[in-house]
Amino acid sequence: MNENNVALITGGTRGIGKAIAQRFAREGYNLVINYVSDKTDLKKVEEEIKQGKDIKITFIKTDVTNMQDCESMVKKAIEVNGKIDVLVNNAGITKDNLLMRMSEEDFDRVIEVNLKGTFNVTKNVIPYMMKQRKGRIVNISSVVGVSGNAGQCNYSASKAGIIGFTKSIAKELASRNILSNAIAPGFIETDMTSVLTDAVKENINIQIPLKKMGTAEEVANAVYFLGGEENTYITGQVLNVDGGMLM
Numbered sequence: 001m002n003e004n005n006v007a008l009i010t011g012g013t014r015g016i017g018k019a020i021a022q023r024f025a026r027e028g029y030n031l032v033i034n035y036v037s038d039k040t041d042l043k044k045v046e047e048e049i050k051q052g053k054d055i056k057i058t059f060i061k062t063d064v065t066n067m068q069d070c071e072s073m074v075k076k077a078i079e080v081n082g083k084i085d086v087l088v089n090n091a092g093i094t095k096d097n098l099l100m101r102m103s104e105e106d107f108d109r110v111i112e113v114n115l116k117g118t119f120n121v122t123k124n125v126i127p128y129m130m131k132q133r134k135g136r137i138v139n140i141s142s143v144v145g146v147s148g149n150a151g152q153c154n155y156s157a158s159k160a161g162i163i164g165f166t167k168s169i170a171k172e173l174a175s176r177n178i179l180s181n182a183i184a185p186g187f188i189e190t191d192m193t194s195v196l197t198d199a200v201k202e203n204i205n206i207q208i209p210l211k212k213m214g215t216a217e218e219v220a221n222a223v224y225f226l227g228g229e230e231n232t233y234i235t236g237q238v239l240n241v242d243g244g245m246l247m
């Protein structure tokens with residue numbers, strides 16, 4: 001039974017983050033779920049995540065770009081649960097444009113949320129994991145962090161940065177039994193990709209050996225594989241969840 005385990009998931013009220021929360025809930029984890037939007041219907045999201053499971057969920061509204069707020073969020077998570085076994089850095093945004101047209105503001109914001117946000121939350125969580133001599137960190141990167149993508153130089157740079165960050169801390173923290181891995185999703189059906197036209201989606205599907213976009217649940221299964229109790233010997237890796245798009 002994992003009922004005493006605790007997972008902190010950033011951006012966990014919708015999309016891939018919510019599916020990750022549902023996956024850990026299914027395994028009996030207590031959850032700390034971060035979000036940022038005022039429009040979030042927490043009651044509804046709580047029911048969707050719990051799906052009848054008797055677990056504790058604590059929602060904490062924090063912009064991951066703010067270091068002090070991240071510190072308060074982690075403190076609150078510890079006050080409520082006494083520990084954090086798993087951290088999933090999932091919060092992320094896109095602000096796509098060709099480099100020629102990309103504003104400095106849009107470049108900075110994507111780096112701040114995706115990469116600096118991952119640093120901010122992880123930095124505050126690891127002292128507790130180090131004391132516990134146990135922890136799992138799963139960072140959500142992207143296949144474009146490996147391959148690059150026209151129109152996404154800010155996003156690709158942030159996701160490539162996450163891979164470097166993940167591997168570096170895997171080396172730093174292995175002696176404390178803290179395992180750090182990244183997931184690189186391909187095209188997954190969520191709000192983030194709902195802006196793509198059917199024609200674009202069809203063109204994407206042609207390039208995917210499995211001939212379809214992935215689901216948030218398929219990503220969540222991979223996150224649980226690396227972040228769950230049974231992973232005791234995989235660290236510093238990037239696992240593509242992309243239907244074979246990038247081999």
Ligand code: NDP
Nearest residue numbers: 011015016035036037063064091092142185188190191192
């Ligand atoms: P969504 O746009 O559906 O959700 C993004 C999540 O990030 C939301 O929960 C949002 O919170 C949260 N978030 C955004 N900004 C902040 C912030 N400043 N502070 C805290 N939380 C924030 O995206 P997806 O579910 O599709 O993506 C999840 C992750 O997966 C991202 O890191 C994304 O880059 C990555 N990914 C997605 C792919 C895809 O095809 N969908 C492909 C590859 C990677 P709120 O709801 O409160 O706004």
